[in-house]
Each structure stands twice: as structure tokens, then as C-alpha cells.
Amino acid sequence: MGGRNGTRARTGPSMADVAALAGVSSQTVSRVSMGLDNVRPATREKVRSAMDRLGYAPNSAARALRYGSFGTIGMIAHRLARTGESRTVEAVVEAARVEGYTVTLVDLESPTSDDMTAAVARLGHQAIDGLVIVRAEAAGPETLALPPGLPVVVSDSRFVGHHPAVGADQTAGARLAVEHLLGLGHRTVHHVSGPDDSGPAQMRIDAWRATLEAAGRDVPAVVRGDWSAASGYEAGLRLARDPDVTAVFCANDETATGLLHALHEVGRRVPQDISVVGFDDIYLAEQLWPPLTTVAQDFREIGRRLVDLLLQQVRDDEALVDVHEAVPTRLVVRESTGPAPA
Amino acid sequence: MGGRNGTRARTGPSMADVAALAGVSSQTVSRVSMGLDNVRPATREKVRSAMDRLGYAPNSAARALRYGSFGTIGMIAHRLARTGESRTVEAVVEAARVEGYTVTLVDLESPTSDDMTAAVARLGHQAIDGLVIVRAEAAGPETLALPPGLPVVVSDSRFVGHHPAVGADQTAGARLAVEHLLGLGHRTVHHVSGPDDSGPAQMRIDAWRATLEAAGRDVPAVVRGDWSAASGYEAGLRLARDPDVTAVFCANDETATGLLHALHEVGRRVPQDISVVGFDDIYLAEQLWPPLTTVAQDFREIGRRLVDLLLQQVRDDEALVDVHEAVPTRLVVRESTGPAPA
DNA sequence: CGTTAACATGTTTACGTAAACATCATCCGC
DNA sequence: GCGGATGATGTTTACGTAAACATGTTAACG
Structure with a gap:
């Protein structure tokens, strides 16, 4: 594995050292350390001062072993500075803190199955x-060699039936976005998607298509993106060439940001010429120009439920x-959407 | 502390179990587990299959204790979904992975000294x-009660002399930004700062002021921000009222994003009427409208050096x-800056 | 065929903590 | 003032791993 110090590393004073200095048994030190009350105040004080003098801190490895x-909680993510990722990480870390847990992060070099396996290992x-x-993009549930008995939760619903999953209600969210645009009079809605191998991306595509079909509208070809702003920019340049495009639903807010950039650049006005909707409601969404209409995910709730579900299994x-929880999404209407041009 | 399962938790099969099944000693299992080569292939195979059958995974607590x-590596951050934070977290996690380490995250409920102390505890x-x-905002170096002997690095130079620190070269970065704007003919540069209690924010303020003074320009009053886009928006509304303002240096890209929003809203053109420079070079900076001129921090390098410095102490x-490393910053000129209006 | 080296494998031990059990002192009521 | 209860403290042990040391087994060579 590497990374370990070959020999003994920082190992501070142990309970035995404290005990020797305080003139008590190590068990008494343990009792003080755990805050039990069956220790005489005088003894406790002796132990406390011995602890302070030696700078004693309990050895968590020994505790954990005991x-x-x-x-x-372990957490695997890829490119965690990405918007959705970092919000989820933040939410999980916060929920874990409330439960008294900390979170150990591993990021993937790439979202391939191999790297995922290595990370899990x-x-x-x-x-x-x-x-x-x-968001276990490329790795499918089957390819994952998890240590047996290790409780797992996943925020990607492709894993339903394999691992409990919690995620935003992608389908309802995408439907909200498309219906909002149709409600504004747009004849149809184009879609800049996420990458092929992403479950959530596929669900957003499916829901977008289903909503259009249910309304009896034409379903334009999907413009493939990869969650990145750059892919949104390219998609924007392409879509802007087609004068029939009046409404675009982007797979996430970063993509939408790039799309807005492209539209500004070629002089298409938002929302007068083209309306744009994103997905995620990142912190910057309301400060973009124009402020972005988007589907808000309740990251905090997702994090909370992920942690709940995980700890339930741990305990x-x-x-x-078989558990799969879909956390409701809601449409946040800002200024990037408006009535279809006449 | 809480969070622990009161009784024994998931404890899979141990080396002893594997040894019993394979008909060898646990030490031989250990050898196979560690990949040593002084084991006969036949024996190794027996052990391997016993491991598979039982689903053996080494107990990391025992290993750690040993x-x-x-x-x-532990990492303390506040609001880690923020741009600069998440980039730093990502970089540290990545650098740690290269060294064979994982990162345990704790986020602060608030950046107060109390919360910091609790997190450290x-x-x-x-x-x-x-x-x-x-970015230990509110907590000063003195107030931190760290476990003695625990190696620490900090990405905030207020801690120099207390803990080794690595950070972007704030001073040079801010100077680059201001000089760029002065070089474009602006008479002076306004500044929307970070919060009072932040070391980096203060350094950017100082460098901004020093650069203006060195050039013999007027130093306008600082507009206080708090790193957030919302504070940039408010600052933007305020600054836009003053027709003398032609150039603004923002403490970070989020603040700049909010500022751009405000300027768009009141109809001030960027960069024709007002030039804007940010700090950080977040992923979205190049896709904002207009693409943001900003001071790029080399987060990856910062993360790498933080981890290097930390592991050096660990080993x-x-x-x-006394170590304090300043990682060079560089100016990325995009389209939010231009010549001063005539 | 015997001696020895080289290698494979087993045994003992320590890492630091805390539960379980054992002991010892103190104080209460009669 | 004595038996028993209560509470404080000490002793033993196990958690799972791997280093250090000990032993056994095979092969090579004269």
C-alpha cells in the first residue's frame, strides 16, 4: 500500500505512562479518560494533571480495535471540486458530524471501473x-468488489437492488424543468445531457423525452455533454446556429453556465431569444447572468439520508x-427563462 | 464523542479464522496478506482461497495499532463546497492519494474559535x-489546542511561526491584478475584500493598497465582502452608483461573479465601463459573462506541498x-478587463 | 551419505485500550 | 464493634496484526 512509516510512528504517551506518573493503575486512567464517575475527585485530579503533563491523547487505533x-465513514467521489460533488460531500460531512462521525475521502483518478475498484480496495x-x-459513473454495481459485510450506500440509482440508494428525484426534476418551459409557450425543449455512463444523466434524458412525448412535442436529438461548463459552451455554439431552438434544458448548472456564455458570445439574448434551465442550483446559479432558472437538489437532505441509511446498517x-429514496427536487425560477419568442 | 456502536461492530473474519480454515498458522496468513514472497505457491493458494471463502479483509485498526x-490525514475546513475550499480539498486529497494516504474531513459549523477547537478535539x-x-478564519494560532506531537500544516500564513504554512502568493497575486488594471489606464482600482478575520483577505487588501500607493494613486475605501457571491452583488450595486469607478479587484471569483451580476443588472458594461478582476480562477471563471480575468492559484501545487510538508513531519x-511556502500565482487575462473608458 | 545453508512455516510477544472480574477500604445499621 | 453493602481501585484478558525469534524441511555440495 505504501504511505506507511516503515517503523513506529508518532505514538504519544500511553495510558500506562500516565498511570505510572499518577501512581494509579491504567484502568483508572481509562476511567478518567472515558469520563466515568466512579473515581474519587482527588484521584481524578491526579490523573488529569498527569495527562496534561505528558500531553496524553487516547490512541484511536487501540480504541477502534477494542x-x-x-x-x-468512507466516501468515494470523482472530481470532487465539481459543483454537485462538492455539495454532496459537504452535506455528507455535515450529516456525519451530527452523528459523531467523520468522513474519509478518496477521490478517483478517473471514473473507470478499474480506478473505482482500486479506490474501494x-x-x-x-x-x-x-x-x-x-455518482459511480463508469463502474456498474457488478464490477465492484466490495469488502463483504461493509455497509454501503450509493447516490446513484443504478445500484438499486445492489445497494441502498439515495438521490434527488431526477425524473420529477427534469419533468418540472421541461413543463416549465412548455408552459412558457416553447414548442419543444432541447437537452444538453451529461455523459453516457452516468445514471442520473440517463434519467434526466429519459424524463425529458417522456415529458415531451406526453405533451405530443417533437423530441430533438440530445446534445451530449459531460457535466463540464466547456461542454455546455460547445453545445451552446452548436444550438445557437439553429434559429428554431428557443428553450434548452441543461443536465447541470455548469453546463448551463457554459451555454449562457456561448449564447452571449453569439448575441442570442437570454431569455428573450432562448430560455435556459439548469439542474443542481449551485451557489453561483443566482448570481449568473442572467440568474439561472434551475432544478434545485436538496443536497443537505440527500446527505442526511445517505448517512442515516448507512448508519442504520452499521448499527x-x-x-x-432494496431501499431507494428519491429526495424531492424543486424548480427555482429566476431570469434565464421567459415566454417563447413570438 | 458519540457515534460508536455500543457493542462489537462489524468485525469480519480474522487472520486466525483464515489460518484455521487453511490449516496454517496466522503468521503465514499475514505473510500472504502482505504479499511477501517467502511462501510456497501451494500454501499461498490455500490461504488465498480460504481468504476468499471467508471474505477476509485485514483489520485496519489492528494494523494501525501495530x-x-x-x-x-485529517483536514479541517469550513464551508467546503465553496470554490477555493473545494479546490484545495480536491488537491490535498489527490496529493494524499499519490502518497498512499486518505484524507479525513471535518467541516466546521462556523469558523469560530470554539468550533475550531471542537473540531480539533x-x-x-x-x-x-x-x-x-x-483557512482558519476566526481562530488564531494561539487559541488552538492541538494534540501535542501531531504534525500540522496550515494554508493560512497567519500561522507562520506556529505551524508550517503553504499558500498562494497573495501579495504578488494582488499586485499583478492591480498592476494589470493600472496598465490598462485606470486611474485607480477599487477593492471588494474578504472578511476581516481572514489572513489571506487581509494580505490581498494590503497588497492592493501598497500597489496603488507605490504608483502614487488614490486609495479608495475598501468595500467589505465575505467571499460570497451575494456580498459581491451588493458591493456591485454600491460601486455602480459611483461613475468614477472604472476598475474593481475582487477578493475572489465568487465575489466577482456577484459583482458582474450587479453591473449587468444596472446596465454598466464590462469591460467597456468597468473592468473586473477576480482571484482563484475557479472552474467557472472562463465561462462567466464576460469570461473573468483573474489571479489563478495553483491549487494542485498547494495541495501537493501541504501534503509533502505534512508527511515530512510525520516521517x-x-x-x-518556521517554514512558509508561497506558491506563485499568475494572472489569467480574459475579457472582463479592458482599457479605461476615455 | 552427512553437513550446512536456504527457505518455509510455526510460536511468542507487544501494540494501547477497556470490559470483566477481583480485591480492598469505608461507612452504615444494629 | 461487627457483618454486609457500597464504592474505589487493581489485575487479567482479549481485540487482530506483524515483528522477532525459533523450529522444521528441503536441497546442494563435498
């Missing part, structure tokens, strides 16, 4: 009680494979 | 070999308090 628990050797997998020691 | 090392009980503190077991 308890079989680390108070730590590395985390399997790490000190975690459970695992959260965020009860049973897998919940 | 080695005194976790292969894990919680991490002190966690399984980490060293600690990275990112050599000595503190490097």
Missing part, C-alpha cells in the same frame, strides 16, 4: 465503518439492498 | 497521522514551524 468501530484497508459512493448489521 | 500509523480522537487546516517526527 470497539470494532472507527466513527468514520484502498478504502477497504482504511479505517471505516461504512462507505458512501457518489443493525444488516444490509438494506 | 504500526502506529493510519495512512490518513474530535479529530484528535480520530485516526489521523497529521492535520491540514484550511521525521520533527516539527517545521
